[in-house]
Amino acid sequence: MFDNTAHFVSVIAGGLVVTLQATVGGILLATVLSVVAGLAMLSRITVVRVITRTYVEIWRGTSEVVQLFWIYFVLPVLTGFQLLPLWAGIVVLGLNFGAYGAEIVRGAVQSVPREQYEGCVALNFTPWQRMRRVILPQALVEMVPPFNNLFIQLLKGTALLTFITVPEMTHQASVILVPSFTGEVAQIFTITLLFYLVLSIVITLVMRAVERWAAAKVGRTPRKRDVALGKGGGVA
Structure with a gap:
């Protein structure tokens, strides 16, 4: 059994790099589109x-799986341009989660007290100066916790890329399962779950550090419940 476990971990870990590439690429694209x-x-x-x-x-209101199929299968028919499977996945993740992130950014900016805008006008700041020097630094503190949740959801969404044969972790787990180890399905997918859990915790730790940095930049102290990992329900 130990030999099988080591084999399962090795094969699933073989998809770790691809999962990380899809996650990081999706996060970068989603962040830009969100802002x-x-x-x-x-x-x-x-x-x-x-x-x-x-x-x-459109991107919030339609199925992520259908979006993936549309970009990978339909777009080449219409345009003659075929994206590589991994890039198609990154594009769909970025566009989909960027749509959700846009509402986070909008809400965070609107949450900045009106007095801050009025102060900027009194100081004769240009609209760009207002946004860059006053509004966005304060809004960033409010954005980070929901973006933490969004990025973890994006990580989990990389599992959908198995539908277009991207060799990420879920795909690798499926490769093990069929046909040799169908009797050990619980063990295979428990190992896969643990890989995703560890990556989710890493994302949370990074985002908590970003939150503390953003709060310090505007002279705030993050609330304890936003700093302590695991308090109030574990990974955000």
């Missing part, structure tokens, strides 16, 4: 708000 779309939804220009809202509602 751009979140701020665009606050634009005074109606066309910009409508276009951004359309993007957000």
